Amino acid sequence: DAGVTQSPTHLIKTRGQQVTLRCSPKSGHDTVSWYQQALGQGPQFIFQYYEEEERQRGNFPDRFSGHQFPNYSSELNVNALLLGDSALYLCASSLRAGVNQPQHFGDGTRLSIL
């Protein structure tokens, strides 16, 4: 049973570029959440997708956008990259957008901005 898979594992971009990160949820899960983890810090919630709609959003600018597909997979897009966007981007999946549902995390995409 495959867990949460993310691609790519590492990515290097320059300021001003845009990037797309991908996530496939654990089999049977229908909800995907994205988190940003800066070095040495805890993850910060970006947004969550359920039934192909953004259900909740954290304190991130509009440069961060996402999408969920009918097969529950998801993409995170970041435009006009800044040096401060360098971080580990984590995807988590769960069953239904409800509290206390255990979230399963992927191993993340390490994004470096030069």
Added chain:
Amino acid sequence: TQLLEQSPQFLSIQEGENLTVYCNSSSVFSSLQWYRQEPGEGPVLLVTVVTGGEVKKLKRLTFQFGDARKDSSLHITAAQTGDTGLYLCAGANTGTASKLTFGTGTRLQVTL
């Protein structure tokens, strides 16, 4: 904005020692989860506590949720080198979506 503060930030101990990690907030959470994260990997869920005052044990790990559901602790008995990692607490609230608010993290290093 809900915040979760963890203490200590760093902990370096020898194998066999006991330790406690604290997770504190001024906000009430419906539930609190503890994760362990190793380098190059995503966080792995250890436990979820839901009821104020709840205590859960997972082998040598004991988790407690404060009576007021604002704080939690993780106690490890007889630490082993395999316990090394970043420990993260995360709070969740009721609503239409389960957004996790993560703590600042405690990095634990257990040496022989």
